[in-house]
Amino acid sequence: MHSENALFSKLTSIMQAYNAEKTHGSVVNYRNYSALKTELAAMQLDEGTQSWDSIWKSVETYLHYSVKTAHPQYFNQLWAGQSNAALVGSVIEVLANTSMYTYEVAPVATLIENEVLSRFRSVFGFNDGEAQITTGGSNSNYVALLLALHKKFPLLKNEGLHGLPRVSVFVSEEAHYSMDKAMVMSGIGLNSLVKVPVDETGAMRTGELERLIQLSKDEGCIPVSIIGTAGTTVRGAFDDFQRISSTAQAHDCWFHIDGAWGGAVAFSKQEKRLLSGSNLADSLSWDAHKMLGVPLMCGVLFVRESGSFDRVCNLGDTSYIFHESAERQDLGPYSLQCGRRVDALKMWLEYIFYGNEGFENRIDNFIKLSKHAELRIHNEPTLELQTTRWINNICFRSIVGDGVDSNTFNKQVRQSLYESGESLVNIAYIQDDLTIRLIITNKDVTEQDIDTFFDNWLQTASKVAKELTQCV
């Protein structure tokens, strides 16, 4: 049996070893699903072993086959790498294991959450409103939809959907799929979600929005919410928030901004013009685990009107947990969750280490690196940018010769790069065209890493092209 000291020493040495390796070698030791399943099954780890050897063996295997998301060739998701300040917060949070619902069991955590959210409220222009930490952008978007529905139909709280008129909710066709889920979870259904076409840059066509709202009203629906996106998932596009706000006011509906990804430009004097008009929104989602590099999950929902969360979340007989106090001190009644992790700690430590200026430099650096990537694509005769670059999403592809299907070719190059462990980038679709979506969101990535990525891409593309010629 390990003493606890030996256990923590072992844990520290595993962390140090992983940390030393996480930016080197392959991004991933790739195995396909069935090969990895077989390999893990061969470990024959039984339950109830009470053996630390089996624990360390499992940890070693876990880390060996995990994708190194801090690797400078990892460009796959809207989050990458992590900062050590926030990492300390994550570890300490787990070590002291508590739940955010009451001041009683989470005293410092409660004060930290209030403080960090109050500072971020002023960055995002929600000074007079309220905010909560959520399990991420999907959850924030869902809560925002509930707030809109309950504001419009106060009877919903007691009567539910019975007797509700037909409603409609509007979102751009390139918005995140969490909106579709929110429609289903809220019970109003997918048919009430109107997807507004986008322009050639990926931003919502606001003229179409107005036409579609009128159409839905003519059909007897009541518009409840318009959701604009600040940084769409694939292209990073920003909708026109000034215009959406006037439309929302004209039709008396809620205006929510999904800024889970691009909301972070609020920290940058240079880029925050993209959020112009967001001060008119009723609510805004933002994920600190994306551009800010706080370990997953760390979402925030800002709301303009104080008391909004109360309307939806403060329910039921809670006398066993929330006890009377002179001040409003428990955060539990304002959240959809009961038990809730102390995500505020990692966010707070990141904030006190870097501050707004550090975050601003980070965002500006992502944009600088993205311009570098754009230039590289521009200068490579075999590559093309597929859409306007808004922020740090770069959508490109290899140009293919006659008779070669572009989607198949680009998908194959990306898959080869992934399996070789050289670079990991994602694919997505812009209408019917497959695009390679390069995301620059690791604070430690350099111009040289971007160049290495393109060198890897071009070499692999020429290998795949040769293989294809041999097959013909």
Ligand SMILES: Cc1ncc(COP(=O)(O)O)c(C=O)c1O
């Ligand atoms: C625009 C946008 N909204 C919402 C989400 C969902 O965020 P989460 O993964 O935190 O639920 C994403 C995720 O990529 C996103 O890009």
